Amino acid sequence: MSLQLRITPSSDESLYSILFRNAVAYNFTHLSVLFPGDSNPYSLYSRNMNYFHNAIWQQALYEQGNMLGVHVDSHILNQFDLILFGKAPTKDQKQRVFASESTKYCIHCLREQYYHRLKWDINFITTCIDHNCFLIDQCPGCSGSITLSRLMQRYCACGHDFIKGEMDCLVPNELMISQTIIQALLVGSLDEVTLENGTVISSEDYFYLFNLMGRLLDYFSGKHPIFAEIPLSINKVNYLISNMMQYNQPRDVTMYSVLSAVIHRLIVDPESSFADVLVTVQEMSAGAGKGFRYKRAALRKLMEFSKSTTYLDVYKNLLKEVNDAYVLKFDICREIEDRKFLSITDTQRLLKISRKEVDRLTHAGFLNQVITGATKLISRESIDAWLYKRSRLLNSYQVSDLVGLSPQRIREMAQSGVLTPFSGHNVDGSFQWLFELKNVNHFLSETFKHRKEKDEKLEWFSFTRFYAKLRPQSISFDKAIELLQVGKFTCAFDKEQLNFKTVYILKSAVNDYLQELANERIASFGYTVSDVALLLGSSSSRVKRLVEIGQLRFTSQFINQWGTVSYYFDPDEIKKFINADKNKKKSLKS
Structure with missing residues (x-):
């Protein structure tokens, strides 16, 4: 069926809501009437479908929105991927942040204009800023969860009308402040936050820290002192959805309201209560085994956060007062500059490389490894020597700027041996191509050693035009370089810098060579x-x-x-x- 858009979508409306309201405008009782059976219309009743991937029923909605002229990407949750996750999220990340089988609403918003706001499907959005009230995530009539299908039909299965009733509960001040900032960062009306110490972080940094803090606070008791100032009670924090029955805490508006307020406080002012969190994390680490690794990883990333050292400073101050072997204590409290040998982990952190790369550098002889029992250590002297060596090497992008060719072309020449690499796939197995400046300069001088002074009376080709003439004759790029190096063509420069952007090739020499090729071709074929x-x-x-x-x-x-x-x-x-x-x-x- 060919439909037209009979409603005016709101800028903050979800795609499901737009399509549902448009179906109603055509006197259909439900959105599913518009879709054939192979689109799995059951999902239109049970799921929100405001985060899109390649499922058949989601594609059907996406195509329906495009057909109606709706700018679909502005009405789905995918638009928040970059700011919330920094990339396309994993399945666990989506389940943690986006609601897929239930939703919530503000009764006052629905009374003003009945449509579903897209941000209501984000779990940590728990309040309506305009009306200073909590969002409702359970039917007031039966206390059941609210599907988006039911919300758009206005009535719950129990018969409750979603715009009936009262919502008088005002949001506590700290929760409202945190929710105001979180929602402003999310929709783009605010793009940075100033911390108590004066550091300014971007919205992407804020949500990066938000996730790390959520991991640290996961499974914290609701009676922890950090929650004491918030007039709402929870049993336990359930951030990672590890075991909902064990946690005995629904991931509802109350839990997320408390959690988001505390996380915001820890981000903006770590000195206020971050030390209490660290003490509890240490207590939870005893006997936690492999299940504790995600907290350890989150803590390490907080310590390494480059925009602010406040988290690291709080931890260092805490470590000065304790004698226990705290989580990451030996990574943090000992300054690695004073040690002659470093662990593999410290070496990775100092060089900012993977364990595989440490092994490769060791095998290549750049790092000296000392084995004591089951412990492997790397000589600090060899690390410093490699750092010095690395600082004098060029990557493919830096060589690209010097040579005047694309980074991809530089890597291809390194692969074929036209340009001599210091490190790379076919040299030592490294994933990154590195070059010594002397080899780059030698390559340029060899390629253009037959250069002459440019005569403006003659006609010249740029290198791009020159190779465009040769390529149809099955002349490879490497062969073109070889022809320049042996002096087959006269080249000149209009600048002192020797590279492929400033070189010119004599047009008559190119034409003569092409004629030679043509004569050979005619003789042969x-x-x-x-x-x-x-x-x-x-x-x-x-x-x-x-x-x-x-x-x-x-x-x-x-x-x-x-x-x-x-x-x-x-x-x-x-x-x-x-x-x-x-x-x-x-x-x-x-």
């Missing part, structure tokens, strides 16, 4: 269609037509390096045809 067209003073299409009617024929063919086939004519046959054609024209004139 014959004339091309273009050659024959030129000899006949006609077009290529006429030559092909002569082949079709049998007056001319191809006598050989050649498969080029790109897989295309070139066809050729015998020169003697072409000469006979031309002579015959001339004689025919003479006889017609006479």
Whole structure:
């Protein structure tokens, strides 16, 4: 069925809501009526479907929105991926942050204009800023969860009307402040936050810290002192959805309201209560085993957060007062600059590389490894030597700037050996190509050693134009470089810097070389269609037509390096045809 948009979508409305309201405008009772059975319409009753991937029913909604002229991407949750996760989220991240099987609402918003606000499907959005009230996530009539399908139909299965009743509960001040900032950062009306110590962080940094703090606080008791100032009670924090029955705490508006307020406080002012969190994390680590790894990883990332050292400073101050082996204590309290040997982990952190890269550098002899029992240590002296060496190496992007070719071309030349790399795939197995400056300079000087002073009276090609002339002749890029290096072409520069952006190639030398290739080709294979067209003073299409009617024929063919086939004519046959054609024209004139 071809539909038109009969409603005016609101800027903050979810796509499901837009499509549902439009279906109602056509007097349909439900959105599912518009979709065939193979679109799995059951999901239109049970799921929110405001985060899109490749499921059939989601594609159907997406296509329906596009057909109606709706800017779909502005009405789905995918628009928040970058700010919330920094990338496309994993399945666990989506389940943690976005609601998929239930929703919540503000009764006052629905009374003003009945549609579903997209942000209501974000779990940590728990209040309506405009009306200073909590969002409702359970039906007031039956206390059941609220599906988006039911919300759009206005009535719960129990018969409750969602715009009936009162919502008088005002949001406590700390919760309202945190929710105001969180929602402003999310929708883009605020793009940075100033911490108590004066540090300014971006919205992406804020939600990065939000996730790390949520991991640290996961499974914290609701009676923890950090929650004492908030007049709402929870049993336990359930952030990671590890075991909802064990946690005995629904992931509802109350839990997320408390959690988001405390996380906001820890982000903005870590000195207020972050030390209490660290003490509890340490207590939880005893006997926690592998299940504690996610907290350890979150704590490490907080310590390494580059925009602010406040979290690290709080931890260091705490460690000065304790004698226990706190989580990460030996990574943090000992300054690695004073040690002659570092652990593999410290080496990774100092060099900012993976464990695999440490092993590769050790195998290549750049890092010296000392094994004591089961412990592997790396000599600090060899680390410093590698850091110095690394500082004098160039990556493919830096070489690209010097040479005047794309980074991809630089990597291809390194792979083929035209440009000598210091490190790379076919040198030592490294994932990154690195080059010494002396080798780059040697490559440039060798390539352009036959350069001459540029004569403005002559015609010149840029290097790009030069290679564009050679490439159709099956001349590879490496071969073009080789021809320059042996002095096949006259080159010159209009600037002192030697690179491929400033070089010019003499046009006549290029044309002479192309003529040589043409002569060799004619001797080996014959004339091309273009050659024959030129000899006949006609077009290529006429030559092909002569082949079709049998007056001319191809006598050989050649498969080029790109897989295309070139066809050729015998020169003697072409000469006979031309002579015959001339004689025919003479006889017609006479």
